[in-house]
Amino acid sequence: MFDALVLSKADEESAPFAAVMQLEDADLPEGDVVVAVEYSTVNYKDGLCYSANGGGLVRNYPHVGGIDFAGTVESSRDHRYAPGDRVVLTGWRVGEAWWGGYAQKACVKADWLVPLPDGVSSREAMAIGTAGLTSMLSVLALENHGLTPGSGPVLVTGASGGVGSVAVALLAALGYEVAAVTGRPESADYLAGLGATQIVAREEVDETVRRPLEGETWSGCIDPVGGDMLARVLGQLKYGASAAAVGLAGGAHLPGSVIPFLLRGINLLGIDSVMQPYENRVAAWTRLASDLPMDQLEAMVVPATLTDVPGLCADILRGQVRGRVVVDVNS
Numbered sequence: 001m002f003d004a005l006v007l008s009k010a011d012e013e014s015a016p017f018a019a020v021m022q023l024e025d026a027d028l029p030e031g032d033v034v035v036a037v038e039y040s041t042v043n044y045k046d047g048l049c050y051s052a053n054g055g056g057l058v059r060n061y062p063h064v065g066g067i068d069f070a071g072t073v074e075s076s077r078d079h080r081y082a083p084g085d086r087v088v089l090t091g092w093r094v095g096e097a098w099w100g101g102y103a104q105k106a107c108v109k110a111d112w113l114v115p116l117p118d119g120v121s122s123r124e125a126m127a128i129g130t131a132g133l134t135s136m137l138s139v140l141a142l143e144n145h146g147l148t149p150g151s152g153p154v155l156v157t158g159a160s161g162g163v164g165s166v167a168v169a170l171l172a173a174l175g176y177e178v179a180a181v182t183g184r185p186e187s188a189d190y191l192a193g194l195g196a197t198q199i200v201a202r203e204e205v206d207e208t209v210r211r212p213l214e215g216e217t218w219s220g221c222i223d224p225v226g227g228d229m230l231a232r233v234l235g236q237l238k239y240g241a242s243a244a245a246v247g248l249a250g251g252a253h254l255p256g257s258v259i260p261f262l263l264r265g266i267n268l269l270g271i272d273s274v275m276q277p278y279e280n281r282v283a284a285w286t287r288l289a290s291d292l293p294m295d296q297l298e299a300m301v302v303p304a305t306l307t308d309v310p311g312l313c314a315d316i317l318r319g320q321v322r323g324r325v326v327v328d329v330n331s
Contacts, residue, residue, distance in 0.1 A: 003329070004103030005306045007050065007063040015052050016061060018310045029099050031107035032078040035087060037071040039126040040101035042304070042312045042325035043162065044249070049096060050313035057096040066309075066327075067094055069101025070116065070125040078110035086116040088285070090130045091274040102306060104329050114281045117289035127297045127324045128288055131162030134273040135170055136284040136292075138222045138244035141269045145242040149175035151219035153198065155233060156180050157205070158224040158249055160187040160322050162300075167222045169194040169296040170288075179218070181205055181229075187322060194296055205232050206250070212257035213264070220244075227251030234260045234268065242267035249319070300324045305331050 006021045028034065048055025049065040058065070073085040081087065092112040094100045099107070116125055147154070154171055158164040159180035171178045172195020180191040183202035191199060206229045216238040223230050224247030233243060234256055245268060260266045276284075300323035304312055308327070315321050 002104035003306065004064050005066075005309055007054070007058065007061060007065060009061045016050075016054060016058070016063075018050055020306050023103070025105070028105060028107040032110040033076045033081050033087075033113060034074045034105060034107045035069070035071045035089075035113075036074045037069045037101050037104055037106050037329050038122040039071070040066040040069045040327040040329055041126045041129040041131075042309060042316055042321065042327065043067055043130050044247070044316055045130075046095065046309075047313040047317040050310055051317060059097065064099040064103050065095045066101030066103070067091070067096065068126060068129040069106055070122040071106075072122075074105070076110070080110055081113065086122065087113045088116050088122075088125045089113055090133050090281075091276065093274065102309060102327070102329065111278070114278070114285055117285050120285075120289050123326055123328075124294060124297060126326045127301050128166065128292065129162070129324065130273055131324060132166040132170075132288060132292065133281070133284055134163050134246050134271060135167040135222065136288050137273060137276065137280070138167065138246055138269075138271050139170055139174070140284065140287065141244050141271060142220045142222070142242055145267055145269065146240065147220045147242065149177075151241075152238060153177045153179045153218055155200070155205075155218040155221040155223075156196075157221065157229055157233070158182075158247070159191055159196065160184055161224060161249070161319075162321075162324050163222070163224040163246055165194060165300045165323050166292070166297075168196050169300070170292050171222075172196065173291055173293050173296070181225075184322075190299075190322065193299060202229075205229055205236075207232070211235065212259035216264070222246065225250040227253055228255060230254060231256035234266060237264065237266045239264045240266065242269050244269045244271050246271045297324075301326050303328065305329075
């Protein structure tokens with residue numbers, strides 16, 4: 001028997017409800033590898049999955065959410081993994097279409113796992129999670145398009161959130177000058193502690209302007225917000241600079257102009273962490289292990305248990321979760 005946070009429905013018409021329940025190994029879905037889960041986390045997608053009607057992501061009930069998890073292989077039918085191996089999983093629609101990490105056991109396809117790098121614990125892996133992986137993929141993409149620490153300030157929007165927090169810490173550790181956008185004035189000290197050298201009030205970049213080009217201010221941008229803010233930032237990028245688009249917390253629309261692309265040669269880089277190939281995941285996790293300061297990571301952590309998850313899922317949809325939630329599924 002093992003504990004799991006199960007989403008259930010009384011009938012087809014009713015709203016889903018979440019409760020910690022005991023399940024048997026036979027309840028697990030078919031897969032190649034059974035993992036003894038140690039830690040999971042709470043992402044925006046998790047908030048959607050545990051909202052009314054599963055946020056449009058969950059189609060079958062009962063369901064176990066949690067799009068990230070880390071732990072130790074318990075059993076494996078795949079030659080790449082053996083009992084005792086330390087692994088991490090993010091993406092692949094686990095926690096949405098497939099049972100995820102809000103349980104003490106998970107059974108998944110071997111192709112979805114990545115070996116945990118030496119020096120990174122399961123807890124640290126979940127403090128990183130999808131948010132941190134996405135941040136690292138964004139940094140790699142920006143670097144591949146010419147960004148260097150001497151290029152000038154890099155803007156991070158939604159900086160108090162999971163992706164933003166890790167991006168600020170990661171960029172600062174790599175020697176970049178980081179400008180952090182936040183709508184929470186009380187987060188200024190937190191962001192400065194992560195390495196931000198400039199705090200930008202959200203209203204300064206969230207207002208739509210008619211001018212397609214403004215002063216060349218930012219040498220790059222990591223943007224989890226989208227919407228009006230991304231459109232505004234595109235007109236503030238330096239010549240040849242790039243913005244990594246990683247989220248849509250501010251909306252899926254992009255009310256911008258092609259002028260910044262045509263007159264300044266800027267690049268808009270789409271970052272997907274869900275279906276990234278294995279080799280790219282390994283490269284990103286390797287860089288995270290070497291480049292992300294673990295003391296900075298610890299400063300972001302909000303500890304939680306399975307019983308805390310439903311409330312935190314509601315909070316993250318309201319923009320009320322700062323940093324990275326780490327869920328100890330065994331406490």
